[in-house]
Amino acid sequence: MTLALAVIVVVLVYLAFAVPASWFPSSPVKQWGVRDLALPRGTGSVANSELVITGMDASGQVYVAITTDLRARDYATILWNVRNLPADAEVHFLWRSDYAPKKVFSVPVAVEAGRLLPVVLANDAGWLGHVTGIGLSIRGTMVQPFGVAGATAKPSGALGTLADRAREWLAFEPWRGTSINSIAGGDDLQPLPLPLLLAVAIALAGATLLLRRRFRPASRTLDVAAAIAIMFAVSWLVLDARWTWNLVRQAQATIAQYGGKDWRGKHLAAEDGALFDFVEKARAAMPQTPVRVFVGSEADYFRERAAYHLYPHNVYAEPRQNTLPPSNLVKPGDWMLVFQRRNVQFNPTTGELRWDGGAPVSAQLKLRGDGAALFLIQ
């Protein structure tokens, strides 16, 4: 009971800071999907329900726009659904309104974990009148394509804010390459992480009990330690229930991807299935007994994965650099597997293989795939 009260107090205090305008607004949430997006600047195309931006314009800018029809005072927050943004991207949220039709207002937007943080506009001097258009201006280095799926305008009242937090806590967090290092506990971006909320609530409740015990002699028989222990265990249980639910959904996803498949089938269904398929063909073209193999690929991931699939051959792949050994270290009888690797040239007429501008070596092309090849050095 004390813990529940403490949670309510902490949540109310949080809402006092987090709700930017009215606690109980009447306007509904407004959403714009990929069909509402325009791309006046930059290049991209629609795929999988999102606008995939693949290039900037000549001035190094991308501009995504939406025509809107909303009353500014009814909507305190705009959230853009963007993923894969580079961390150093310079992003601005822009809007136009009938309050000053000739003026374009702009506020910077923070990028975190490849996504955009919500833009809170309730107290912005320019967020007035009828908003007729919103947009995103993005500048920065285009390392990889990024996707814009749409935007949402939220009144951000108390219930809406709580619903957003609950959605973040319960968001499915699938296994990723980084899961071995860190578990977010739901969505990557959480203004109020659940462990923090529960810890503050326990602290508040525990401190209340201890103070009561100290200053009210009548309550000295109260077993404060047991109460704190139980509150701690219950809070842990809440977190663990969330985690268990995530594990259940993950088990379903894992079974959907790999269930019922043999070892080979699982690898073909994995993220590097195409590479595995090529390496399997390469292994069939190579001797049964282990031989020395050099592996080259632009991407660390493919280089190391190819090496892994090639064992127990005696594989050499630079773990952290896209380099192949100089040709004088390569001997006849060695093999070389390249996958999506530039600067490797093979002349079938002369049977010469060279890489990175080095001296050519005599080689035989044993297998060719899509952006991949296997050579036997002679």
Added chain:
Amino acid sequence: MDILGLVSGLLLLWAFGIACLAALPRRNAWVDTPGAIPWTIGTGGLVGLFLATLWLRALSLAGIHFSVVAIALPLLIVTLALGAWVARREGVTRASLRRCVRDASSAFTGSALDSTSRILWRLLLLWLAVRFALLAVEIATRPLFPWDSWTQWATKARVWYELGRIVPFERTDAWFAANGAAYFDAGPNYPGTVGLMQVLASNFLGRWDDTLMNAPFWMLAVAFAFAVYGALRAMDFSPMWALTGTWLVASLPLANAHVALAGYADLPLAIYFAVAVLAALRWLQSREPADAAVALLLVVACPLLKIPGRIWALLVAPALIVGLLPRLGPRIVGAGYGLAVLGLLLLAQTNPVIMGYHLHIDFAPDWEALANSFFLNDNWHLLWYGAIVAAILGRRHLLAPRIAPLTVVIGGGVIFLSIVLLFTNARNWLSDQSTVNRAALHLAPLVAIWMLVTFRAWAQSLADVVPAATVDVPPELPPPALPPDLPPAAPAAP
């Protein structure tokens, strides 16, 4: 059929470990200690798996090709022989065995508990069973996934399994010089025990399968849960609280991730280190040679699992010093830690490289990343909050005779992690969260146990200061308290 082979093989290793533990000489009947059976079951799993990797090393040294027969047959014979010998030594009869099974079953179902506790007990057991079942789904279904597992750990397993022997992995220059006699991967200097565990599973399975070969990780996690429960019971926690403590340890999300996405050495190191310390603590209480032997063996396992295991293994020594010298020990250890920190800080005036870490004074910690790791992300549920609160509340008891050995291990571990994460190049891996949590995982299970022990000490002290009028006065006078510096009473002669 192959899965049957895998399960049978791992159960054999587990039984082998239990038989080895049961056969160790003892001065007192081991089953009389609270939690002795789960402790032996849990520790037996760890011991059996580790000894089997040593057996693989011996086979390779002797030039014997790895095979099910070469691996399993000797272990089976030893297990049966030790089992028979222990049965004779302990005077085991069918009736006593039946009674033992009945007692274990009764303890397992919680039938001795009152009705509320029994319901909670069963719910908690069910919760743990669901957790391990979900982790088993991942272990049985997902191919090797996280980065280092296939760049530097399972690489060795694949080669050693396919070649049927251990061959060396070397750095670049040595690899070129070896002319095909040595292998190369992203971590050629890393210890091979994790790879050998996967070799064992692959041999039992009869084929290379980088999904099922990770079954030993699951086995270790389950065995660890048993060991933690047994250790907490031996520390006089009630069955319900011991099971709650086990749940706290077994439900740490990052530890779960290291089972589901098995292949890194961090979780095995955390488990072996934690149980090594717990075995050392048991020995401090019991002075049983068996507990000392377990502690020693598991300490030896730490550096063979991962390079930082060398430091973790050393941290068992302060626990022993404090346990053996209750009066002087804390001062000696405190001075030792102080000197070690001072020495490292002096060394850090230059730029030395210790175990691959560049140590240099450049104190610029990423506090935000630290907060995310320990308090905001759900890597640890509420572990670090709880540990800090327990340390504050129980500050007067941290150096009490029964807690001090564990306190100095935790203190040493925190100092070690702080130096690594704040003063070395590992700091760079703090911001991207790539190392900080895995490094903390080595210590986290022990922190959970220490939190429970410290909190209990505070809770007991709180109960002691309740005004006399509100306390039920026992009819007999309590025994006089021993001065805190006296060693524990010697065990009764057999």
